[in-house]
Amino acid sequence: MSVTCHFVENYKMASCLLDCFEFSDRQTCENLAEELLKVAKEWDVENKVVCCVSDNAANIRKAIKILKWTHHPCLAHTVNLFVRDALKVMKPTVDKVKAIVEFFHRSTTATEKLKSTQRRMGMPELRPKQECITRWNSTFHMLKQILESKDAVTSSLAVINAPGDPLSQEEWEVLQEACTVLEPFEQVTVEISADSYVIASKILILCKGLQRVTAEHQTRVITGKVTELVAALCASMDRNFHRIEYDSILSETSMLDPRFKKLAFNDNRAADEALQRITAAAARYGQPTPLPGGQEGEEATEDEQEEPQASAVWRFFEERATGDTTRRNPSADAILEVRSYLEEPLFQRSADPLSWWETKASIYPRLTHVMARRLCIVATSVPSERIFSKRGQIITERRNRINPSKLRHLVFLNANLH
Known part of the structure; x- marks a missing residue:
């Protein structure tokens, strides 16, 4: 379980990792709430939480509700859910691309042939990217990269007589149009995932911009599957953003x-x-916070203190000024x-x-x-999720016996000492 904290300090966005620890109990909302409150109390911020951002899982949302903290869903997670759902309309084509990518990753011969073909055609030597099921934009990057290497990929597959069905010309057109439609979603996902500058204030504009640019594609796309993709995206955004x-x-x-x-x-x-x-x-x-001793503001310096006679002269004005302030x-x-x-x-x-x-x-x-x-x-909750990537960089095949307590300390130092 990872908990990060974000705040404005000296008019700069600041963030830090509060804790990242092994969570071995059942992930009930009560247990999650107890652990969240424990972390907040350890740092004495339980009464300073203005908003808690997480994914849309029911247990964490209810845990935050139990603590009476304001909850806001992670926009990146919301976008991931509805884009991945919309991509189901072109699943057969995406599955073909996945099979091609996996073939190049399995076969050394195919990979070498692809690289030599790319060199001959003056293309950068790019190994096809595989998708990560939890990130929709990894699918986008997989599709986009295979499009960029289309000629080298089709030539290599034909020369080595690769198994499986090749992509038809119509399917290549579907991929091209789909990437054009999905490009703005990738741009927004990247922009909202930052934690070093102000982001939340852009969300209204970004979401409405996505709706408009996607709606414009309804009159531009020509392939049936991409028309379905655009319709699914528009419907999902109407449901998620209609009262944003x-x-x-x-x-x-x-x-x-x-x-x-x-x-x-x-x-x-x-x-x-x-x-x-x-x-x-x-x-x-409304009013300045009184300082100890009942005074407001800073104490007067020796040069600023008036002599008794002068204070008496100014007393009538000071009484009126004080009364004006209180009124x-x-x-x-x-x-x-x-x-x-x-x-x-x-x-x-x-x-x-x-x-x-x-x-x-x-x-x-x-x-x-x-x-x-x-x-x-x-x-988004991306800053918290990045902590798990850091954990993966610490635990390796040659360093896999670190106990949870030691790992917790290493991750904490890695995230905060920069």
């Missing part, structure tokens, strides 16, 4: 990103509801901050939104508090 603008996490992060604000929304009502929640949250940061309405101040923030020009899309907030923190102190609890949220 009303998702409180995604709508608030988009609104608080100075690159997007209201432009991330098509539905004005969803945008207004997000603004109301943000304003209410900003109002809760101020946090809700009204929050509304003014939000209104002023919306009137700011949009920040450039390629820039880091946290750098914008760093320059504006003194102007929008309440909104800055809210921003730090929204833009820190990651869009």
Whole structure:
């Protein structure tokens, strides 16, 4: 079980591994909740969790619900599920490609023949990629690479008289169109899987962009199987994304990103509801936190302290100023901050939104508090899943007797000392 933590520190996205350990109990929601809470308590963050991102498995979702933490599904996992499901319409063609790839991986003779053919044709020497059943984009990469080596692959298979059915011309056309349709999904999957910069605020725009670009293919594709693929993808996105603008996490992060604000929304009502929640949250940061001794702010330096006579002269003004401060309405101040923030020009899309907030923190102190609890949220659980890849790099055939406790420490150091 792997638990990562993501937060804004000095106006930069930061992340770390909290724990990665052997989970030998039954994976019930109660057991998972107990372990999650144990990790959070060890780091004293159980009351600081603003959102918990995981895959869509029922047990982990219920575990997070038991802990009363806000849950958000991993978008990469959601995309993986519906794209892999849509690819079933062209399963016979994909299975043929898998058989060809597996043949080249099994046969040294075939591999050498393919390499020599690629060299003769002036192509890069690429060994066909195999798919990983848990990652849809591995299937995409397998199809794309065999398309790039089409002439060398067909020539090599013909020369060595390989077993199995070759791909027909129509099937090659299906692969070409399918890769064109799936390319945007691969781009989005790569973009949302990062953890070193703000991502969650892009989700509304990326999801709607995927819907639009996929819908455009309905009038462009000519092969029957790819038409079915496009229809299946559109139907899945309609089910998964139809009320995405009303998702409180995604709508608030988009609104608080100075690159997007209201432009991330098509539905004005969803945008207004997000603004109301943000304003209410900003109002809760109404007064500065008193410091020990009942003073607010920093103590005056020797040069700043007034002489008794001067203090008496200023006493009447100070009384009025103090009274004016106490009479101020946090809700009204929050509304003014939000209104002023919306009137700011949009920040450039390629820039880091946290750098914008760093320059504006003194102007929008309440909104800055809210921003730090929204833009820190990651869009996927990929950072946590990467930990398992690190574990696989540590445990090898020649290093396979490491006990779970030692492995836990090695993975922790490997992930955090960089």
